[in-house]
Amino acid sequence: MPLKSVVLVKQVPDTKNITGEAMTPEGTINRAALPTVFNPEDLNALEMALQVRDSEGGEVVVITMGPPSAAEILRDSLFRGADRVILLSDRRFAGADTLATSYALACAIKTVGGVDLVFAGRQAIDGDTAQVGPQTAEKLGIPQITYAEAIEELSGSSIVVRRALDRGIERVKCSLPCLLTVVATANSPRPASVRRRIQYKRASTAFERKALLEAWPAFGTEEALVAHLKERKLEIPVWSAQDIGAEEGKLGLAGSPTQVYKINFVVLEGSESKEIQPTRAGIKSLVDELVEEYIIG
Amino acid sequence: MSDSKDVWVFVEQEGGRIADVSLELVSKGRELADRLGSELWALLLGEGVEGLARLVVETGADRVLLAEHRELRLYRTLPYARTLTGLVKEREPYILLFGATAVGRDLGPRVASSVRSGLTADCTDLQIGDFESKKDGVLYKDLLMQIRPAFGGNLIATIVNPRHRPQMATVREGVMRTRSPESARAGTIERVSVFLEPGDLALEVLSRELRESTVHLKDATTIVSGGAGVGSKEGFEIVRELAGVLGGELGASRAAVDSGLVGKEHQVGQTGTTVRPRLYIAAGISGSIQHRAGMSESNKIIAINTDPEAPIFQIAQYKIVGDYAEVIPLMISALREKAK
Numbered sequence: 001m002p003l004k005s006v007v008l009v010k011q012v013p014d015t016k017n018i019t020g021e022a023m024t025p026e027g028t029i030n031r032a033a034l035p036t037v038f039n040p041e042d043l044n045a046l047e048m049a050l051q052v053r054d055s056e057g058g059e060v061v062v063i064t065m066g067p068p069s070a071a072e073i074l075r076d077s078l079f080r081g082a083d084r085v086i087l088l089s090d091r092r093f094a095g096a097d098t099l100a101t102s103y104a105l106a107c108a109i110k111t112v113g114g115v116d117l118v119f120a121g122r123q124a125i126d127g128d129t130a131q132v133g134p135q136t137a138e139k140l141g142i143p144q145i146t147y148a149e150a151i152e153e154l155s156g157s158s159i160v161v162r163r164a165l166d167r168g169i170e171r172v173k174c175s176l177p178c179l180l181t182v183v184a185t186a187n188s189p190r191p192a193s194v195r196r197r198i199q200y201k202r203a204s205t206a207f208e209r210k211a212l213l214e215a216w217p218a219f220g221t222e223e224a225l226v227a228h229l230k231e232r233k234l235e236i237p238v239w240s241a242q243d244i245g246a247e248e249g250k251l252g253l254a255g256s257p258t259q260v261y262k263i264n265f266v267v268l269e270g271s272e273s274k275e276i277q278p279t280r281a282g283i284k285s286l287v288d289e290l291v292e293e294y295i296i297g
Numbered sequence: 298m299s300d301s302k303d304v305w306v307f308v309e310q311e312g313g314r315i316a317d318v319s320l321e322l323v324s325k326g327r328e329l330a331d332r333l334g335s336e337l338w339a340l341l342l343g344e345g346v347e348g349l350a351r352l353v354v355e356t357g358a359d360r361v362l363l364a365e366h367r368e369l370r371l372y373r374t375l376p377y378a379r380t381l382t383g384l385v386k387e388r389e390p391y392i393l394l395f396g397a398t399a400v401g402r403d404l405g406p407r408v409a410s411s412v413r414s415g416l417t418a419d420c421t422d423l424q425i426g427d428f429e430s431k432k433d434g435v436l437y438k439d440l441l442m443q444i445r446p447a448f449g450g451n452l453i454a455t456i457v458n459p460r461h462r463p464q465m466a467t468v469r470e471g472v473m474r475t476r477s478p479e480s481a482r483a484g485t486i487e488r489v490s491v492f493l494e495p496g497d498l499a500l501e502v503l504s505r506e507l508r509e510s511t512v513h514l515k516d517a518t519t520i521v522s523g524g525a526g527v528g529s530k531e532g533f534e535i536v537r538e539l540a541g542v543l544g545g546e547l548g549a550s551r552a553a554v555d556s557g558l559v560g561k562e563h564q565v566g567q568t569g570t571t572v573r574p575r576l577y578i579a580a581g582i583s584g585s586i587q588h589r590a591g592m593s594e595s596n597k598i599i600a601i602n603t604d605p606e607a608p609i610f611q612i613a614q615y616k617i618v619g620d621y622a623e624v625i626p627l628m629i630s631a632l633r634e635k636a637k
Contacts, residue, residue: 015448099410126448128568129418131406134374138410143499144374146403160503166399168507174500253432257415257461261428261442264453273610276599278619283627286599286615287635295576295597296519296543297635 001156002058003176005049006109008120008136009042009062009077011070015125038073041121043080043189045182048151049119050081050190056154058116059083063108065093065101068207074236078200079192084233086112087205090240095253098131104251105132106139107244117159118179122147133181140179145172148180204229205236302335302439305390305463307381308353308361309400310341311372312507315349317515318396318470320356325423325473326394327357332425333439335391338362340384342377344370347486354484356476361484366491368498371505372400375497378407384489385412390463392441394423397467405467415458416465417443421472421567421590428457440464450567450587471515471571512546512562514570519545519577522565522592525552526581526602527621533559536580539625542632548572548592550582566591580621584609601625 013034049060062077064070065088074085088108096104109115118137123130130146137144145161152171153160160173164183204212209222219225229235241251249255276286291297306326309316323339330337339358341350343365350361362384368376385393385408393408395401397419409416422444428437440457441464447454458464514520521540523533533553540547549563565572566588577595582588584600584607592598593612600613601621610616617624 013448015451097415098406099413099415102410127418129406130402131409131416131418134403134406135410138378138407144403144407145500146374147399164399165505165507167510168505170505171503172500173503178499257413257458258417258456259428259430259432259459261455261457263447264455265451273613273616276615276617278601278617278624278627280627280631282617283624284631284634286617287628287631290576290597291635296632 001056003052003056003116003154003156004058004112004114005052005060005117005119006112006115007042007046007049007060007062007077007082008105008118008132009046009064009073010039010121010124011036011064011066011073012039012124012126013037036069036072038076039121039124039126041123041182041184043121044184044186045119045121045180046077046080046082047187047189048148048180048182049117051187052117052151052154053083061086061112061115063088063105063112065089065096065104065108068205071205071208071236075200075203076192078203079197080190081193081196085203085236087236087238088244089205089207089238092241092248092251095256096251097256097258098127098129098135099257100251100253100255102132102135102139103255104241104244104246105136107246108239109136109140111239111244116156116176118142118177120179120181122181122183130181133179137179140177143174143178144181145174145178146181148182149186200234202229203234203236205238207238301389302330302333302391303338303388304330304333304335304392305338305340305385305394306358307393307395307401307404308339308341308349309372309396309398310343310346310349313346313349315352316396316398316470317475318398318401318468320352320475321470321473322394322396322468323353323356323358324476325468326392327476329392329423329425329441330359333391336360338390340364340381342369342380350486352478354486355478355480355482357482359484361486363486363488364491365488366493368493369491371502372404373500373502374403374407375499376491376493377404378411379493379497380491381408382411383492385463393463393465395465395467397469401467405465409465412463414461414463414465415456416467417445417456417458418467420445420466420468421453421571423466423468428459430459435459441466446567446587446590450585450590469567469571510562512560514546514548514563514565514572517546517572518575519543520548520565520572520574520592520595521545521578521580522548522550522563522582523553523559523580523621524550524582524588525556526583527553527558528581530558532581532622535622535625539578539629542629543576545574545576548577550585550588552585579609579613580625582609583607584612
């Protein structure tokens with residue numbers, strides 16, 4: 001039976017290479033200063049949704065909330081097989097903590113309408129909070145299945161999921177609609193297909209129109225370009241707070257209960273250190289010392 | 298907003314046993330409540346779990362709210378969230394803490410969203426302090442300072458929740474110390490009613506298989522860890538052998554786990570297990586912040602690395618600049634010699 005799925009994805013800074021300039025004096029993240037990637041576990045969520053569509057039919061809609069540059073991961077989603085993508089972008093979304101983010105995402109999912117399954121990565125590598133999935137489910141008033149590893153059975157009205165616990169696994173059955181957060185061990189995300197990469201190369205948002213027109217002057221006018229993009233389904237819609245019927249007070253910084261008080265670099269103090277030579281004699285004296293001090297033995 | 302300054306801790310239990318992190322939180326919660334001059338309450342949900350309440354009191358709680366119901370026997374998000382949300386709305390605690398376990402990280406956000414308050418994930422420290430908000434210019438006294446690693450462990454952020462109650466946080470296992478139970482401690486056990494709605498039972502647990510972990514990093518007295526510098530699975534066998542000779546556990550850095558050299562259950566660090574052994578040997582570990590934060594409180598640290606500038610040496614008492622593949626066999630033979 002065909003099912004409609006929404007996948008929530010996030011463009012994140014590559015947290016492996018961080019410098020001090022990544023943080024603003026207000027303690028928020030200066031995303032412009034960092035290279036970005038598709039949040040890894042969101043790719044596992046997308047893969048799980050695509051597998052559902054491939055076996056059951058239906059549609060996969062990918063949504064991200066972020067700055068105009070987040071269109072990059074929406075194109076990547078199209079390359080990998082998503083049916084349509086939506087960018088939530090509005091200054092009023094900025095500075096959101098997990099509560100305000102999940103409120104906006106829930107409003108967008110309601111705007112899409114008729115959704116059977118919502119997928120999200122377990123957590124994003126910039127915040128590592130794992131909160132947006134459960135909070136979006138709560139805002140939608142639907143059950144959540146966190147740490148999902150595999151869908152074992154699926155019908156039009158219920159789903160059986162295997163989920164990872166701290167020490168073991170659990171199989172649960174849940175009615176639809178529901179929200180799943182997906183872990184990295186669930187699957188190997190499919191790569192972008194060459195055919196789709198060509199097909200969706202010019203998929204773009206209104207933010208990108210000028211640049212596209214410059215790169216593609218043959219179209220002459222913006223109107224002609226837009227008509228072309230629409231006809232080929234290459235227009236990525238951008239939804240604002242108004243488009244999703246969100247209350248302004250619940251969005252962005254204003255709608256966020258948590259505030260960053262301060263940010264510190266980590267300094268770990270060590271004690272006096274003693275250099276040991278990597279020789280037989282050096283190591284022997286180290287072992288003797290540890291035994292004498294009752295550290296070992 | 299109520300004037301209550303009470304601190305609440307969600308006590309996680311499974312199969313008649315309280316999770317370690319919950320007792321760690323009761324211990325920390327006691328400290329916070331003393332600092333605030335308020336009470337520490339614990340929330341114990343389940344079926345047939347009354348017998349566990351006494352240990353919670355002995356560890357530091359003034360009151361245990363005991364919610365027992367057939368549908369609360371195994372943890373499920375919605376019945377637990379419904380019960381907690383009802384109690385929070387009715388009694389308005391100042392602070393509400395969860396362990397950052399699979400359960401706490403599933404339940405905490407659901408409850409926070411439902412009561413519309415802020416939640417900080419994976420805290421490694423909690424303090425009470427004042428906060429002057431730049432947003433509204435108000436000085437907030439005695440807030441919960443929620444301290445957590447941010448940005449893949451590169452930074453430490455202090456988060457506050459000035460205007461919403463309760464102030465909520467999940468806290469990592471192993472970073473707070475558990476108080477010894479005092480058998481004479483007095484506390485109240487209050488049974489509370491459980492009201493569920495049909496929709497709360499939308500999810501059914503078909504089966505649950507728990508595996509007892511064979512790795513016990515948290516309580517190990519000796520840990521020998523390998524990092525990306527170990528380079529291969531064969532290399533890890535050398536590290537494992539030293540751990541065996543010392544009667545210790547095998548640990549690893551995130552880099553080694555991520556590159557598939559060793560299982561995740563061996564990971565030491567902010568995103569793995571926090572450890573405090575008597576002896577910690579780090580082989581081929583450069584010592585990223587996120588790793589050091591999980592082991593820097595070890596009593597003695599021996600670091601082996603070919604790079605004399607590796608950050609791990611900053612916190613090591615014994616510095617060995619050399620190749621682990623040569624140094625470790627020398628250690629093993631010296632130890633075997635000594636044992637004779």
